[in-house]
Amino acid sequence: MLRIRLHGRGGQGIKTASQILGTAAHLAGFQAQDFPLYGAERRGAPITAYARVSKNIVLERGAIAQPDILLIGDETLLSDPLASVTEGTESSTLIFINSRHPSPDLKKHYQLESLPVQLDISGLCQKYIQKPMILSTALAAVGVRLMGHIGLHHLLKAIRDELGQERLSADQLANNLKLAEEAFQKVPSFDLEFRKFDDGFSASHLVVLERRPPVDSVPVIFATGNMALRKTGNWRTHRPVIHYEECNGCAICYARCPEGDIRMDANEKPVIDYDHCKGCLICATECPKHAIEIIREVASWN
C-alpha cells in the first residue's frame, strides 16, 4: 500500500487533489481510497486530505499517521506548529513542497530529515489557470508522478472525471489538463515500493476513567475569551500592511474587521493583530485612503 497525505488550506482544492489521485489510481487498476479530514475549519484554515493506493483490498480507514508521500501545497503551513504537517514522517517519507526555494534550502530551513522534492506549482497554476492557489490539478499531478505506477493518460482522465463535476468551461478544463501535464513532467518519478502491512501490532494502553464531578464531565468553559489562544493568523494567504504615512486614522478598517483584529492605538492609528488576522482583506478594500497594501504570504523567510 502507498499512503499519501496532502496538506493545504481551505479553498485551495486539497480535497479535489486527493480525489484526482484516488481516481487516477483506480483507473490504473489499483484499489484506492481518498477522503478529506473535515474539521470545523473554513477557507484559509489548514486542511488535510488523504489517499491510499494498493494492489490489494484497502483494509484501512481514517487518517494516515505515517505517510509514504507528503504533498504540501502551502509552504506557510510548515512554519505553523499547530498544523503538524510533518508529523509521522520518517527519513524514507517522500516530501513534496510547493515552493520557490531550492530543495536543499527547504531541508535546512524546515529541518527535514531528507531532501524534499520542490516545484513552484503556484507559478504553474498562475500560468495556466491564473489562480496561483487553486492547487487541485497540479498537486494531484505531482503526487501521481512521484508515486509512479500510474500513467499520464490515467491522470488526465481522472482530472476530466473529477473536474467535470465542477462548473468549469471547456477552456478551463483544457487549461487544467495542460497544467497537469507540465507539473507531471517537471518532477521525477520514484516508483515507490508498495509497503506491506505492518506486522508489529501491539496492544493499546487503555485506561479506566475515574468518575469526575459533574462540572468536570460536561463541555463547560470558564476561561472566557480564551479563543484568542487559537492563532488564526496561519489562515492568511495574503497580509494587509498599513502604510501609516498615508493613514488618516479614520478607523474604518477597525470598524469593518469582522474578527476585531484591528485596534486603534493611543495615537488613533490602527494596529493589526497578525496573530489572528485571517487575511480577509476587508480592511485593505475598505480603506478610503488606500493606505493598506496587500502582500502575498509566501514562506516567511528569504
Place this chain on the structure above:
Amino acid sequence: MTASILDSVEESKYKKVTDLNPQEEIAPGSALCAGCGGLEGMRLAMKVLGEDTLICNAAGCFTLISVYPFTPLKGSWLYTSMSGPVPAAQGARDALDIRMAKHGLDQKENMQVMVVAGDGATYDMGLSPTSAAIHRNLDFIYFCYDNEAYGNTGFQQSGSSPLGSYTMTSPSTLDHPAGSERSKKDLFGIWMAHNPPYLATVSPREPIDLSNKFKKAKDMKGPRLFICLSPCPTGWGFDPKETHLIAKLAVDTGIFPIKEFVNGKVIHTKRPRKRLPVEKYLERQKRFKHLFEPERRDDIIAQIQNNVDTYWEQYDE
C-alpha cells in the same frame, strides 16, 4: 416607549465609528470563515450589549463560535439545538427572574438573554418557537445572522434563499433556470405581525445604524428582534474582501431594506436615495452567475427587480 427613554436614547446616539465601544466583546480565533458578514454584525452588536449577556445559540455556522475548550466571549454561551435557542432563552430568562424574585439573587447578577441563530434555524425550524416566544412577550434579544441558506452544512436552500439564487439543493437547471424559485420569506413581516416592541433589520456595513438600534433595544423589555443580512463569501461566492461591498450593494439596490418597527410603525433608517439596478448586486456573486452566463436571464433578473420595486412602492412618499 416613554418620551424620557426616547430622549436619553437620542442623547447617547452613535454618530461615527470612533464612538463605537473600543472593547472587543468577541475575542478573535474562532473558526468562522474569513470575511464573515454575520460575525461582523454580531461583533458590533456585542460591543453595545456588553458582557452581561447569555447567548443561546442555534445549530448553524455560529456553533463554531465556541468549540471546546475555547470561547471568544466574555459573557455566557449555551449551545442548544437547531430549534432550541428560543425556548432555552425562555427557561434562562424565567430562571433569572425567579431567582431575583424568590431567592434574593442580586439584580447585578441579571443578564440580557439573547438568541443567536442563522436563517435556517430562524426562517424554518425555529419559526414556531419564536412565534410563541414573541407571543409570550419573552424579554429577549434575537439576532438572526441571515446568509440566505444553510451555510454550515455547505450552503443548501433555506426559507431565506432569495429568488434566482443557486444553492447546493437548488441548482439552476434547464427546467428550473432560476435556482431558488421563490422569493425569500418576509420574516420581518411575519415577526411584525406579532407586534413585538422592537424589530429591525441591520447591516454589518452600517455600524452606526446597527449600534444605535441595539442601543435602543438594549434598554427595552420584551422581544427585540434583529435580522442581520450577512454576506457570506463562502456560500455566495465572492472574495472575502468584498463582504462590505456586497452588503452595501444589498442596501443601495433596495434588495435589503434597512428598517425598524417600533410603536406600530415601519421606519426606513437608511433609505437608498436612488436605487441601483439589482444586477449590480447580483453580478458580483457566484450564486447568481447563472443569471448572466451562459446567457443572460433577463426574465428572472426583471422579476427580482420587480419584486424590489414593488416593495419600495409601498413606501414611496
Place this chain on the structure above:
Amino acid sequence: MELTKNKQMMLTGNKAAAWGARLAGVDYVPAFPITPQTEIVETLSQWFADGHMNGKFTNMDSEHSMFMAAGAAAATGVRVFTASSSQGILYGLEALQTIAGWRVPLVLVNVSRALATPITLEPDHNDVLSLRDTGILQLHAETCQEVLDYILMAYRIAEDPEVCLPVLVNLDGFYLSFTREPVILPDEAEVRKFLPLFKPSQPVFQASQPMARASAVFGGGNYSYFKIQHHLAAQNVLTIYKKVAQEFGERFGRFYDAVERYRLDDAEYVFVMSNSFATKGKAAVQHLRKNGIKAGLLKLSLLRPFPSEIIGEALDHRSKVAVIDQNLAPGMGGIIYPEILKAVYRREDRPEHLLSVIGGLGGRDIQEGDFISILQRLDQDPGDDPLFLFDEKDLKQFDQLRQIAGFSREARVS
C-alpha cells in the same frame, strides 16, 4: 386544599405527580398539554395562580421547547419540574437527549401512552423506553403513592452533587393517571428536611459567573470522555439511590428498593414486570400460590441506571422466569428482555428458562388467564420467540372491526 400531617387522600396518579412537584418546592414548570398528562399541568397552573406554589409556570409551544426551557432553567439555577407523554416525549426527544448531556438536575414525569401509528390513548412503554439510551435516569411507578414518593426521591438523586442529571418518573396513562386511590401526603416540613430548597451544587448562569456550556466538541477521544463520564455518573446512582431510598424510608416509613421482590423467597416461577400492570402480576401470584404453584414477581422500579446485579441476584436459582415487556421493538421483540438476559448471563445460578412475553400493548389488558398461558409456555421449552398476549377474543373483535372498515372475510383484491 389544606395540608395536614400525613394526610391520606384519594388522588389520581396525575394529582399525586402534581403534589410531588408542589411538596418538592419546585420553582419552575414549563408546560405543554398532552393526554393523559394534562391534569398534572392544569393542577400546577392553578396552584401557581393561587399562590400555593411560588415561582413561574410557563405555557410552552411544544414539548421540544418545553424540555429545552426546562434544561436551560436548570442550568440557570432553579428547581424545575415538567411532564409529558407519548408523542410529546418523541417530539421532545432531541431536546431531552441534549439537556441530559448538559448534566443539569431536573425531574420530569412521563405518563405512558402507546405510540402512533396507530395513534391511540392507552398505555404501553415504548414512549418512555425511547429514552432508554439518553442517559436520563428512570423510575417507574406501580401506584399513585409511588408516583409522589418517587418524585421526591428523584429530586434528591438529580440534585446530588455527584449526579446532576434529569430523572424521569414514569406512570401509566389511565391505569394510574386517571385512577384514584388513597395516597399519603407527607408533611411539608418533613419533606423539607428530606429535600431542602434548591441550592445548585454546580456553577449556574449569572452575570458574575460567565461560562460557555455545551460547546461543540471535536475529536472522538474528547467526545468519548464526556460520554463515559455520563455513564459513570449514571452508574454511580445505584449507590446513591440506595442511600436516598434508605433515608426516605426512615423518614416516611415507605422503603423502596431498586426492585421489588414480591413473594420471591421460594418462588420457582417469576414474572418480571414494571409499572401499574405489576399489580395484576401480584394478583396472579396470589392466585397461583393458592393453587400450590410457587410463583413470585420481580418488579422493576429503577430502570436507569439498570440494577443488573440486584436483578441477577433476585433471579438466581429460579427455574422459570417470564419477562413481560409492555412494549415492542419490531424485528427484535421486547426491550427489557435482553436487559434481563444481560443481568443473568454471567451468573452461575441463572434461571433455567427465560421467556420473553409481549403484552399490554396499547393498554391491552393482561388477565389472569394470560398468566396461566405464560406458565404453560414456561413449562415447555420457551424458545427464542416472544409469546404475544393476544387471544381469540382479541382476534374476533378485530375481525369484526375490519369488516366494518370494508374488508370482506377474504382478502380484498382490487
